[in-house]
Amino acid sequence: MSDLRRRALAGGKTVSRKARSKPESGLSSGNHTPNGSPGNSRAGSRANSRPGSRYASEDEYASESENDDIMTISTNSVSGEDDPGNTWAERLQDRVAELQDRKRSSVQGREATLGAYNHLLKHHFAQRQLDKSVAELMPILLRGIRNGSSDEERLRTLQAFTLTVLTCSPETIFEQALPILKAACQDADAENVKVEAIYALCIAVSYGGGSSTAAEETLDFFLEIIESDGQSVGAPDSGAVVTAALQAWAFVASHMEDLTVQSEAAIEAFIEQLDSSDPDVQTSAGVNIALLFEAAREYEEETGESFDMQYNQHRIMTRMAEIVRDSSKSVSKKGRRHLRSNFSSIVTSLERGKGPGYSTAGRAGPNPHTGGPRTDEQGEFREFGYRERIRIYNQFLLINTWSLHSRAELLKTLLGGGFGIHYLENPIVKDILGSADVEYIPNAKSRK
Known part of the structure; x- marks a missing residue:
């Protein structure tokens, strides 16, 4: 269709200094052209950000990236209120036009434009x-990934x-993206580029038209990275790359x-990664083990057939307890606390056949005769149950399966401070988290 190739609006307006300072403008205060140098904040890698898993707590949607937090604050997430003549949609069209005009751009200009484009989409x-430019834009992005x-x-x-x-x-x-994304995983020199290529591949196979066969092959690709400690993509012993592959494997598997x-080879690889020296790798491996046992329980419930995991749950739990104990000698206090919190949730999940963040603590039920609490002899003890929740404005998403947990964690990594907006407005994200129970908060403000 001809309108798919229509160029986006070219900005011809006078831009105020305040507007130029916004991250989505693609302009720095010192250079008024789209091809100028990028702004002061660079879109750094997510490779070194710890996967967020605050069990037994409310996780209010927010960016895990300090840079993204700063960008969000500077624009209040929905910038444009102070410049009504230049809406975010118009700024996005300007950025798309700049991406389409690669021949007249510099490297620094493209970096700035991409950073602004990403901020707006988040x-x-x-x-x-x-809609009218995506058919032309996707090949441009693939060429940028390759070249x-x-x-x-x-x-x-x-x-x-x-x-x-x-x-x-x-x-x-x-199909068009697969060889380019795999090549980026393998030939990129920078670790953070490999990490982003892994994330891109996992989203592309899930929501870019990948078949079930393609999904299985992609799982095998990620598993090869995990089994080789990153060696298969030229990143030997890279904790960031292996962690990304573990997270991507879980997302696609969910x-x-x-x-x-896939279970037999996968669980063996995940158990081996429990011995990693990187707490993030250990945590992600533990989550994937819990995901596989959850899949086994669901398979047996639905089919009545046995799903033989070939591994004893008790031995896995014992090994996790040993790791937490031994980590005191080699892991920072923060890393040790992170590992202990996650492994505690995983062990409870394996013991009780529950999902993530399940709390066995609780209180006695009310005594119907006195109105006070029951004694142990008088009756039931009510566990607190699932405590992992994500707050989005006036509602909580209850994360009660490892499948949901894996999806939510990756989306928070990719969308940062825009996670809540996408959950409310983006049907793709809504579908990804569609199985989550929603609890509404009385008297809390909803997003207008």
Whole structure:
């Protein structure tokens, strides 16, 4: 269709200094052209950010990235109120036009434009604004991933690709993207580029038109990274790359109806990674083990057939207890606390056949005769139950399965401070978390 190739609006307005300072403007205060140097904040890698898993607590949607927090605060997540003549949709169209005009741009200009484009897509649901340009934009992003002139350009282009797929879900992009994303995993020099390529691949196969066979092959690709400690993609002993592969494996696996074929090799690899020296790798491996046992329980409940995991749950739990104890000698206090919290949730899950964040603490039920609490002899003890929740404005999402946990954690990593907006407005994100129970908060403000 001809309108798919229509160029986006070219900005010709006078831009105020305040507007230029916004991250989504693509302009720095010292350079008024789109191809100028990037702003003061660079879109750094998510590779070194710890996977957020605050069990037994409320996780209010927020960015895990300090840089993203700063960008969000500077624009109040929905910037444009102080510049009504230049809406976020118009700024997005300007950025799309700049991406389409690669020949007249510099490396620094493209980096700045991509950073602004990514910020806008994180903090606004822009499917309608991108519908007419996405067919032309996706090949441009794939070329940028393959031929980017700097690590930063490739990094931001990968992020732009992932956010665009999450926004528009182009159903035919996976086959075209697969060899390019795999190559980025393997040939990139920078660790953070490999991490973003892994995330992009997992989103592309799930929401870019990948088949069930493609999903199985992608799981095998991620598993090879895990089994080789990153060696298969040229990142030997990289905790960040292995952690990303573990998270991506869990996300894709959470969309599979049957994991019986993948389970045997996968659980062996995950158990081996429990001995990693990186707490993030250990935590992600533990989560994936819990995910597999959850899949086994569901399979047996639905089919009545046995799902033989070949591994004794008690031995796995004993090993986790040993890791927590021994970590005091080699892991920082913060890392040790993180590991202990996550492993405690995983062990409870394996012991009780529950999901993440299940609390066995509780209180006695009321005594119907006195109105006070029952004594132990008088009756039931009510456990607190699932405590892992995500607050989004006036509602809580209850995360009570490892499948949901894996999906939510990856989305929070990819969307940062825009997670809540996408949950409320983006049908793709809503579908990803569709199985979550929702609790509404009385008297809390909803998003207008």
